[in-house]
Amino acid sequence: MEYTVQKVAQMSGVSGRTLRYYDQIGLLKPAEVNASGYRIYRQKEVDRLQQILFYREMEMSLEAIKEILSDREFDETTALKEHYQKLIDKRARLDTLLATVQKTIASKEGGIPMQDQAKFAGFKKKMIQENEAKYGKEIREKYGDETVDQSNAKLMGLTQEKYEEMTELEQAVISQLKEAIKTDDPASEAAQQLAELHKKWLMYTWNSYSKEAHAGLAEMYVADERFTAYYDKYVESGAEFLRDAVLVYTGRR
Amino acid sequence: MEYTVQKVAQMSGVSGRTLRYYDQIGLLKPAEVNASGYRIYRQKEVDRLQQILFYREMEMSLEAIKEILSDREFDETTALKEHYQKLIDKRARLDTLLATVQKTIASKEGGIPMQDQAKFAGFKKKMIQENEAKYGKEIREKYGDETVDQSNAKLMGLTQEKYEEMTELEQAVISQLKEAIKTDDPASEAAQQLAELHKKWLMYTWNSYSKEAHAGLAEMYVADERFTAYYDKYVESGAEFLRDAVLVYTGRR
């Protein structure tokens, strides 16, 4: 039996365009092209198409399918298992999203302002990624991989509740910063309370505290404009003052 | 505070290109464009970006986000709920895929030729479409659209189908059991997925689900040798492990 594009299309439920595209990318070539340039498919090709559609249903990329079906035993089982893992990961991610969306809906219906909610999702990832990207290598060298990974894990594992506590503390830090900066003295009572608050805030993500690390971070705040921008957003020269306060607090100055 | 593209990009973790694109599609316009054509963002825009990133994380399309954030109270809650439903559907689909992939892996490892598997997916669709293609026009003319559609519906709803789905799931349960038991921990991720699969399998025959009933059944598996034998046939101590996993899953332990 010989089939034209439309015949195959109807049999398999795909469009003619799809078949032409599969031909184009070399995923499914017709058995023959006749004198008028028509694509002619036979049983073998139809079977292969079924295979393709099966894997496509499984949401594999056409590229991956091509490899799997590449003649002579590409390791199908391994490929499938890898794909299985991808699907599992996808579902795990979906579960997280579902939880977040649900919480968001709840908070909306409860009339609670959305802000914290909205910031929550991007926050963790952002935090980790930025940390990794910018300081990852540096910090890993200084403190070892474990410390970093633990810190990331801890950050990811924060419960919503903890997170809220944390943002509350963050606000407190800002407030205190506003107050303390008025003294214009990083050794003042207010400034030292600020450093203390800042330490508490850090402890939500750090496993252990060291004065060195705390002081180091404070330096970073000024060196890195993102942090500078963050603190300066609330208080002019805020990052600088916070650094100085922490340096005094940690006995570095 | 005024921010250029790069500043905003670093603060938020997106690329400059992204910001320009968001400007281009009107999702996030800068507060101002200065004399040299530079985009200038302020706090308000940064906040909006946070919102955008939140929804983007939730896998909403930028188009949908634009609507949600369109000034003057687009119904956010409704939109969120609709989106929630989409995510739910997506997960349901993923679950099916997972089961199928797992079955495929199992059959491969069992040395059973893949053919039937591969053809299975397209089968239903093919059947209906062939019918349509061949006789559709004719029959529709003779008996009217409703008859045809009903017939198709019935074909789709075949008990045979259901049965095959169910055995498919059953295979998935066995496979997952094999995997999960390696963790030796009924609370492990794999074990909880097992319990979840088992629940799904049950739902083919149960009208309603309750944790109590589920847990009760799991106990029975171990108490009744027929069941024990069934699961142990595939996996040593399988029944026991399944019970434990289900007990954790249902919160009984």
Next chain:
DNA sequence: CATAAACCTTGACGCTGCGTAAAGGTCAAT
């Protein structure tokens, strides 16, 4: 046997959400 209907072909643009040059201005610092 002419003609219309139904099929076939290639070519090319469009969709999403950007990444990634390319070619060229602007700004701060040396």
Next chain:
DNA sequence: ATTGACCTTTACGCAGCGTCAAGGTTTATG
């Protein structure tokens, strides 16, 4: 004055096709 780090616009590329457009082929019908 030059360098380097920014900024700009323009435009192609990715996946997987849908959707015209312009034209050739086959088949059914009058």
